[in-house]
Amino acid sequence: MLTREVNDLLTQTGSDTPMGKMFRSYWIPALLARELPEDDCPPVRVKLLGERLLAFRDSDGRYGLIDEFCAHRGVSLWFGRNEEGGIRCPYHGWKYDVTGQCVEVPSEPAESGFCQKIKLTGYPLVKVGDILWTHMGDKENRPPLPSWEFCNVPDEQTYTSKRWQECNWLQAMEGGIDSSHVSFLHSGALKTDPLFKGAKGNQYNQQDKKPVFEVVDAPGGLFIGARRNAEDGHYYWRITPWVMPSFTMVPPRGDHPVHGHFWIPIDDENCWAWSFDYHPTRPLTHEERQAMIDGYGVHNQYVPGTFRPRQNKDNDYLMDREAQKRGETYSGVWGIAMQDASLQESMGPVVDRTKENLVSTDNGIIMARHRLKRAVQAMMKSGATPPGIDPEHQKVRSVSKVLPKDEPFVEACKEDLRVRPGVKQTSV
């Protein structure tokens, strides 16, 4: 369990909160690049870390992420005209560039310089891979651009989606480092999902439902190893890297693409669940990419034209008790992503961790909370740079591997856990 004070510390991410300040020290995913597909395209409302923002791409292809509301009378610039190098409020014509600087106030003489006094908050918006990233912290402390492998491989090797999850970021993220639920909640999908099935490692998952966890500190966060019994004298290890504050990678299965997540607060009661799939050494096949678009693997289906999952709390996640009885799904909810999201949302907007009873398989969660708390407190006390900002911390991979029982996984998989360009992922 956590005390109420620590629960608040870790779950609240507004601009005046410690965790909010820590999130603002990282580059975080803000939008899919395809949400702003061309110059002067429609702007997009974006809420991140409890701040209402507007993303747009100007006539010269520059991206901007600015305060959503016009400084004049508070109109939402979502109604704005994106034209001629800026977004223009349709109410009285005030115009802003991608930095949030007001560049025109039609009612005032241009030579008055009035518009130079008007500056909306603006954050950088930079395309790396198929994601637009932002940094909402001080410009003076802006870190190098993201170095994650999945967004730095060629476009044909990677695919990213995002979905709106209606709960706090931390309880969503904790699902990503909790490998023990796979043998239960996702047991049906291991047999049928085109992006999971067929791997030899799945058999170990199915046969041993009592994994033992070993958690090892890493420079950027943790390596969370879950071992299950394999052939005589061996363990099947699934190693999940968690990099602060909210990056996780799922251990791979066979030659399937490798997947993982970011969990980014929209506000304290909603988050974006970002899901990526990539292969380090080959293009995704047409079938794999189509499966991702169709919502298989860690991806999901949508309410058309939106990022809200088709299965959502308004329709009880399209619960299918008959499929549950037939053993096609363990919980009655279709799809790995929504199996997770449905249960995490069921905890409420922010789960009350004073009431929980953790067990040995929750070791990764316990350590992650501890690392987060320690990093937040160090940053607030002495300005210490949090783990995970250094690009080297981001060059990690997940691993699945069968090892002799006496081999410690971190030593045995030291090279496998690092990004090695041109070398396949280590997978069973």
Add this chain to the structure above:
Amino acid sequence: MHDDDDLGRHPEPAPTFDRPTLASSCARAATAAELRYRVPYPNSLPRVSRIVALDPGAAAVMAATREEPWKGARFLSLGRQPDISPNEVTLVGPEGGERLASEELDGADLVVMVATSSAAAREAEIIGRLARERSVMTAGIVVAGRDGDDVVAAMRPTCSVLVMAADADYLPAMLTALRA
């Protein structure tokens, strides 16, 4: 709705009843709950404001106002220095020093002239012109009834905001609204 609306000429967009309401949809984005998330940072820089009382009555109005916590507004009254150009006036600051209006207005973002009579119509015209030459936003507040006709006429060519008020309460309201 506006006077020049041309009702009935433009086809309305087709209703889209099947569009879902999402967090980013107007129906939710405009709720009180969502508006709590407006970014908490300032959206404008501090302004350099000059508030000028054109007559003793205006100085009395200003005296009551200047005690409020303004953001760098400087309260001035007309000076008495002789022997200056007919195109200039002098202004007296709160510390008592007297400077040419042209110097006082350099670097200002906003000039607000306050009058309770037409006694200083000529000075109002000069200050307004100096402000306009510097592209400074200029406002005039006249609390004088018909006695203020001349000063209003003097301000009209240069003031982008001109108010004939029934009482002096308008001054702090305007200064607040213009972030003085």
